[in-house]
Amino acid sequence: MLVAMKLYNYFRSSASYRVRIALALKQLPYAYMPVHLLKGEHKRAEFGALSADGFVPLLEHDGAHLSQSMAIIEYLDELYPTPPLLPADALGRARVRALAQTVACDTHPLNNLRVLKYLVRELKTSEEAKNTWYRHWCSEGLQALERQLQGSGPFCYGASPTLADCCLVPQVSNAQRFEVSLEAMPRVRAIYETCMAHPAFQAADPARCPDAE
Ligand SMILES: N[C@@H](CCC(=O)N[C@@H](CS)C(=O)NCC(=O)O)C(=O)O
Incomplete structure (x- = not known):
């Protein structure tokens, strides 16, 4: 069963864009949680409570908060292997x-x-x-x-x-x-x-x- 995901991101953040592409390739639905970087929203206490590094993207899934786009994409690839984003060999x-x-x-x-x-x-x-x-x-x-x-x-x-x-x-x-x-x-x-x-x-x-x- 699909557990609802939330992606904290900013439209112009390229690290966020990477994760959005991976989610779209895997056709995984998610709630889009905007964090306006130019307004400094990533520095606010509410976001700091979720994110240790204060960066977007941040993925909320199954009670966990995951940072780092590469780690997030590999996590998604392991949980939802089709289509694969890494080769078999x-x-x-x-x-x-x-x-x-x-x-x-x-x-x-x-x-x-x-x-x-x-x-x-x-x-x-x-x-x-x-x-x-x-x-x-x-x-x-x-x-x-x-x-x-x-x-x-x-x-x-x-x-x-x-x-x-x-x-x-x-x-x-x-x-x-x-x-x-x-x-x-x-x-x-x-x-x-x-x-x-x-x-x-x-x-x-x-x-x-x-x-x-
Ligand atoms: N290595 C991190 C980089 C994340 C990152 O640099 N995010 C940028 C947006 S693309 C950010 O939140 N920047 C806030 C800042 O520089 O103050 C990843 O791949 O997720």
Whole structure:
């Protein structure tokens, strides 16, 4: 039996977007709990009582509160294995996790809201320098992904979406928002197009979120 889930998230949060994609791929219903990051709602005591790290996404399921998008997606994949988001073989799983972590561990943390705020508020960098920082690290990360995607297709790892695609799409969407050039990344662009033609990816799109502005 399906136990009701709640996803605390923000439409523009790319880590939240990853989880929304996974939930949509698995066709799992959930209550959308908006947490407005720019209004600092993730810093409020109510949210702090649920979340130790104060980040979105946070998944509430079966009395538990789960943080970290990658851990949440793997949890969902174990509980609801169809369709699988990780390959059946160990080498395939290592490859998919490597792609996903290139985004989630090497790229996204450098461009997180708190990092950008720290640059501007504490280190007194200009808006322009902050955007240069953003574009640099986003581009470095996506180029590393591009190199690993040689021979891939139509998705990051074969014929169906995996954890890696859950990570690629939000990162590309961020890159587009910050006008990072994707010119030198044909594989990343092609996989992004394939994903965006898939109904689950469309359903998870930030523009379709209840808190979209
Ligand atoms: N590693 C975490 C990262 C979560 C994260 O960075 N969330 C961002 C939004 S994408 C956040 O809540 N940022 C709040 C802040 O930076 O103050 C995950 O994958 O879930």
